[in-house]
Structures are given as structure tokens and as C-alpha cells.
Amino acid sequence: EAQVTQNPRYLITVTGKKLTVTCSQNMNHEYMSWYRQDPGLGLRQIYYSMNVEVTDKGDVPEGYKVSRKEKRNFPLILESPSPNQTSLYFCASRGLENTIYFGEGSWLTVV
Amino acid sequence: GQNIDQPTEMTATEGAIVQINCTYQTSGFNGLFWYQQHAGEAPTFLSYNVLDGLEEKGRFSSFLSRSKGYSYLLLKELQMKDSASYLCAVTPPGRYGGATNKLIFGTGTLLAVQP
Numbered sequence: 001e002a003q004v005t006q007n008p009r010y011l012i013t014v015t016g017k018k019l020t021v022t023c024s025q026n027m028n029h030e031y032m033s034w035y036r037q038d039p040g041l042g043l044r045q046i047y048y049s050m051n052v053e054v055t056d057k058g059d060v061p062e063g064y065k066v067s068r069k070e071k072r073n074f075p076l077i078l079e080s081p082s083p084n085q086t087s088l089y090f091c092a093s094r095g096l097e098n099t100i101y102f103g104e105g106s107w108l109t110v111v
Numbered sequence: 112g113q114n115i116d117q118p119t120e121m122t123a124t125e126g127a128i129v130q131i132n133c134t135y136q137t138s139g140f141n142g143l144f145w146y147q148q149h150a151g152e153a154p155t156f157l158s159y160n161v162l163d164g165l166e167e168k169g170r171f172s173s174f175l176s177r178s179k180g181y182s183y184l185l186l187k188e189l190q191m192k193d194s195a196s197y198l199c200a201v202t203p204p205g206r207y208g209g210a211t212n213k214l215i216f217g218t219g220t221l222l223a224v225q226p
Contacts, residue, residue: 104153105153
């Protein structure tokens with residue numbers, strides 16, 4: 001079954017404590033990306049990756065890092081989280097066909 | 112610049128037809144997606160248009176006019192389970208004109224289907 005799996009699904013953390021949200025896809029897709037979703041602002045792209053070791057900034061990259069060392073994994077790193085990064089985060093992957101698959105979402109609260 | 116506009120909310124009646132519009136102004140265009148998202152869940156793919164015209168898929172159809180920067184999603188025979196947000200997203204061309212994973216979303220249209 002085609003899947004994009006992200007962890008954790010729910011997390012409450014404190015300001016400044018580094019955290020990583022993992023994302024893994026089992027479809028051998030080259031394209032992966034991260035979004036955050038906030039009320040009234042919709043889905044905004046944070047970073048995307050065209051392939052292994054190829055990443056690029058989306059619309060709201062500040063405060064985030066990513067890496068793509070393997071095709072299946074695309075972790076999102078918050079080096080020093082702040083309360084304005086409290087949001088719902090989605091990982092997504094896309095194959096040669098144009099369907100984009102989203103993970104189930106990660107609810108992150110920074111206090 | 113990049114801008115996508117959709118109505119914020121719409122209400123329709125079960126069994127009816129509803130049309131959700133999306134207009135876009137982007138620097139380049141490489142396709143338009145429609146997604147459905149129920150509250151607290153991941154968006155699910157509905158349609159993808161890259162050429163002008165109407166694409167029909169069961170109760171859902173999507174139309175695109177590239178010259179007008181306009182698309183609509185048509186939902187027929189509305190059911191209560193169709194109550195959700197509908198997201199329009201545009202994919203601009205990549206740095207060298209090819210495919211890209213960059214997606215620009217509108218803020219979504221919240222559709223309420225009433226009995």
C-alpha cells in the first residue's frame with residue numbers, strides 16, 4: 001500500500017529544544033516536500049526535494065532544515081523551535097505521475 | 112508574484128450541484144491540482160489539469176482555462192460526506208522549465224453540505 005509515514009503525530013515541546021519530524025515514503029518517489037498548515041493561511045511549502053541530496057527552499061523555510069540522504073526519507077529539523085512554529089505539518093511525495101501523496105500530519109505545539 | 116484566490120466558504124444542499132472557483136496569478140504555470148481535506152486530516156488528491164478543458168471523474172469534474180488563469184471544481188449529486196475544505200494548488204515550472212515539487216496552495220474553500 002502506497003504510504004507516506006510521518007512521526008511523531010502529536011508533540012508538545014519547549015522553546016529551543018531541537019526536534020526532528022521524520023518522513024518516510026514507500027513508493028520510490030523522487031519528489032518530497034514539507035508543508036505547514038495554519039488557520040487562514042492554508043498550506044505553505046517549507047522545503048522540497050527533487051532527489052537525493054537535492055533540496056530547495058519553499059515559501060516559509062526560516063527556522064527549518066531538511067536533509068535527503070536517502071530517497072525514502074526526508075526529515076524536517078527544527079534546531080531551536082519557537083512558539084510561532086506551532087502548526088500542523090504535512091510531508092508529501094510525488095512520483096512521475098502527478099498524484100501527490102500526503103502523510104497524516106504532525107501536530108506540533110511549542111510552548 | 113504568486114496569488115491564488117478561492118471563496119472562503121460555500122453552502123449547498125444534499126443532492127445538488129456546486130461549483131468552486133479558483134483564480135490564479137503565478138509566474139509560470141505547470142499544472143493545477145484540486146484536493147479535498149476533511150478537518151484534521153491530510154489532503155487527498157481529486158484532480159490534476161495541465162491542459163485547457165474539462166476533466167471528469169465520477170461525481171467530480173475539474174475545468175481549466177490557462178488564458179484566464181481560472182479553474183473550477185464541480186461536485187454533482189452532493190452527499191453529506193462532501194462537507195470538507197477544497198484546496199486549489201498551482202505548480203509553477205522548475206528552475207529549468209521542467210517538473211517541480213513546488214506547490215502553491217490557495218487558502219481553501221470550506222463547503223458545508225446541508226440536508
